[in-house]
Amino acid sequence: ALGASRFDVGLVCAGNALMQRLNGAYRCCPEPTDVLSFPFHQVAAGELPRPRCRDEYNLGDIFLGVEYIYQQCRETGEDFDDVLTVTTAHGLCHLLGYRHDTKPEWEQMYQKEAQILEELNRLTGSRLRPLTAGLF
Numbered sequence: 001a002l003g004a005s006r007f008d009v010g011l012v013c014a015g016n017a018l019m020q021r022l023n024g025a026y027r028c029c030p031e032p033t034d035v036l037s038f039p040f041h042q043v044a045a046g047e048l049p050r051p052r053c054r055d056e057y058n059l060g061d062i063f064l065g066v067e068y069i070y071q072q073c074r075e076t077g078e079d080f081d082d083v084l085t086v087t088t089a090h091g092l093c094h095l096l097g098y099r100h101d102t103k104p105e106w107e108q109m110y111q112k113e114a115q116i117l118e119e120l121n122r123l124t125g126s127r128l129r130p131l132t133a134g135l136f
Contacts, residue, residue: 004048009095010061011088019065034072035087036063037094045097045108062091082128089116090131 014022016032024030026038039060041049051057064087073080090113098109113130121128 004059004096006057007049008058009092010058012061012063013066014063015067016065019063019068022063032065032068034065034069035091035094036065037061037091038063039095039097043097045099045105046112047097059092059095062088062095064088064091082126085120085126086113086117086128086131089113089120089128092116 019032019036020030022036023033026036037060040056040058041051041060043049049056049059064084066084069083069087070080072078073083093109093112093116096112098105098112100106100109110130117128117130120126
């Protein structure tokens, strides 16, 4: 769905304390959160990086706030594994240059998340939907 299968991605599962520190340091919002993405390359939405050497086949790191996500799922009754998967797709979109600061950006990112999740749904029989509903 992305054409990025030859790239590496770092995935870190983190508790609230680390997510709060990272969110404060990089987004000036000292609260825990569900996901933070740190791209290795700066690319426009929908473009893949053009690595010059083997070490650059890295999209970046996704930090999943698993403690935060678990707490939210307990409050909402949502399935933890489903939310974790959808949140990972959301983080991956950020590594690929997608944002959701404006409505047009949100629409573009929502479509990419939907594309990723549709492929996962096809392969796994799941019924996952994008995370970005209303996030702009």
